[in-house]
Amino acid sequence: MTALDHLTQEQLWDARAAATYDTPGTGMEAPEVLGPTVDRLAELAENGRALELAVGTGRVAIPLARRRIEVSGIEISRPMIDRLREKASPEELPVTQGDIARTRVPGEFSLVYLVFNTIGNLLTQDAQVECFRNAAAHLRPGGRFVIELWVPQLQQMAPGLPAIIGAVEDGYILVDTLDITTQRLVSHHFTFGEGRSATVGRTPHRYVWPSELDLMARLAGFEPESRHADWQGTPFTSASTSHVSVYRKAADGR
Template sequence: MTSSDYWDAEMARRYDEGSAAMFAPEVLEPVVDTLAELAGDGAALEFAIGTGRVGIPLLERGVRVHGIELSQPMVDQLREKVDATHLPVTTGDMATTVVDGEFSLVYLVFNSIGNLRTQEEQVTCFRNAARHLAPGGRFVIELWVPGIRRMPPGQNAVPFNVDDRHLGFDTYDVVTQQGTSHHYFRNDDGSVGYGASNFRYIWPAECDLMAQLAGLEFESRAADWHGTPFMADSESHVSVWRKPVDAALPQTERPQRP
């Protein structure tokens, strides 16, 4: 059982078109470059692989990729691009689903950890990532910094996109850390469509604590996939945690730290 929203067939069919900006080479190539470097000669596991926006080009770079995805309709869209022999996907939630093998890289992009709407599930997701990592492997998350810093007292909504085709804003409950993204789209016939998705927001420091609970060590944090330094006013982060090399050794065989 998961608290995540479920992407049905209609949402899955429209996903690539609605996220077209995220497929642009200038957006996608730095993501794939970074992940390919971190994966090295090992295999990569993508949580919430969706329609394969990142997994497929990473596979094309020569990295062995396995995916986990909750929505079967999203997997069906991915299957129109690549078959299961080349890119296997296990259907299930990213907090508890286990696949065979060890990975040098587990990654979760495009704010997707927020789809898990309880802190318990998010902690379990970090632990699931650690479970799949080989010693020395890395867990990478791409996540926005909550926009509540821009809300004046009494306001509960922050716009994140305003243009001729799309109006998007987030509403926040700062007590529960629950939020909803609202999307209004102008269709070609002039009509307006609406969609919404729910999330739980997490601060970077909370992510670090979840990683620590999972036995992972903080390695780096940048503001984006280009490696821009993370600052107090950064609106997103790409964070990397590492599974200790000695994690698989019995306690008596682990190097003693001073």
């Protein structure tokens, strides 16, 4: 057990994380990233209500709501909700504070979605299964649950070394340490400033294989509908490093 095991999600996603989470025009919010995401989700919603699990600061939910889709959110972090509120009112985007594996929102939805690898923030298989069941409980019969997730790249891990270098960029290095027995991964983010100054951030995750995700979906009453390598519909292959998977709740509601 590490020091990170004692941190709650509320502590990890604190005011400091919320203040630096948004990256307008770049990274997750670059037009070529955000545009196709919102386009595809709007299509899958089929003019019905949408629910974002782990809505964060509203990166996806706000532009989706401005497509005249009725969007609600669930978010565990109060600072993230406060940051969202600087951009969208409760009337435009209602948010319920709580755990995405258990928190319920009133009403029935056509679409529930969970993007940018966030199911990995749930650190046990049981919690991830409960997240699927919670998504199913919110959906109308025939409704869809969409997950965006990375594919574990364990083949990059050198024999005998428990870490993978995820990125080396100007002023930034990412190192992931892994425990393959628990499928636990800790991302270590090193950001370098002027001179010798540097900051370190760490976030824990539980990685999930695509086939394991499919089994979780089946346990929750979903049927697989599609899987692509990205939001634009690129075919998913053995070389893909991420996927967008769409599951559909049985039409009879079971």
